[in-house]
Amino acid sequence: MTSLIAHLGPTGTNAEAAAFAYAHLLHQQGIQTQLCAYPSIAQTVRATAQGQTHLTVAPVENSIEGSVPITLDSLWQCDRLQIQQGLVLPISHALISTAKELADIQTVYSHPQALAQCQEWLEQHLPHVQLLAANSTTEALKHLEENPHIGAIASQRAAELYGMPILAHPINDRPDNCTRFWVLGLQPSTGGSHTSLAFSVRANVPGALVGPLQVFASRGINLSRIESRPTKRSLGDYLFFIDLEADASHPEVQTALDELATYTEILKIFGSYNIISIDLPPSS
């Protein structure tokens, strides 16, 4: 069987690089893979939730810019998806353009995450350009050839794939920029160093989070991340996404999760999984 892996496209994105890295791991276990590009992160997650692909590789969090909200929102909306694996990739951004020099550029396109990861560089070197959000780092690359007044922020690998010149690299504001990706699938994720979950609370009252957090604190279970997202029901009403440094197959963690359920309105447990760091080749 060939495992179909959804990722944000078109080809050359960081999500595709993460999907390649995961495919490589699967090949080592004798599993064939095929990568499938989708135009948005929401569509990649839905493709797996609806069974069009077996897996999705989606960015979750970046060391400079923080969360990727669409991934959290999509995971909450698509029931049954489980986190099979965490992947951490170094991310390095290039300014790609057919312009002769920086002064010729009027507009720069990229994924909002990439624009944010390069904001200090952009302010310093291109303070007057218009910054436009695209669905991915590579979405605008096909337009660069016809227009020397635009630029795109994407990887060196993307510039090579599209045969486009690099005007500046690296332009990310921190050299050790990295992004965590989740591999999502429908298989139950039953063991690993980290457990992720999200919940809503019954009432927006003072201290609504104290009980849920105490469940973990009292057992010495460390949280590696907490993030809130609007429920979209009413202003000020939130969902909470939590990553635990713990394995849900451990009886004490299971007891904590059972107790957590007594404080929550809707509780979704996205499984327990391991996180690995991937070293990319220098031109990525």
Ligand SMILES: O=C(O)C(=O)Cc1ccccc1
């Ligand atoms: O657009 C891409 O290349 C993505 O995969 C999203 C993204 C953008 C910037 C850093 C990490 C992921």
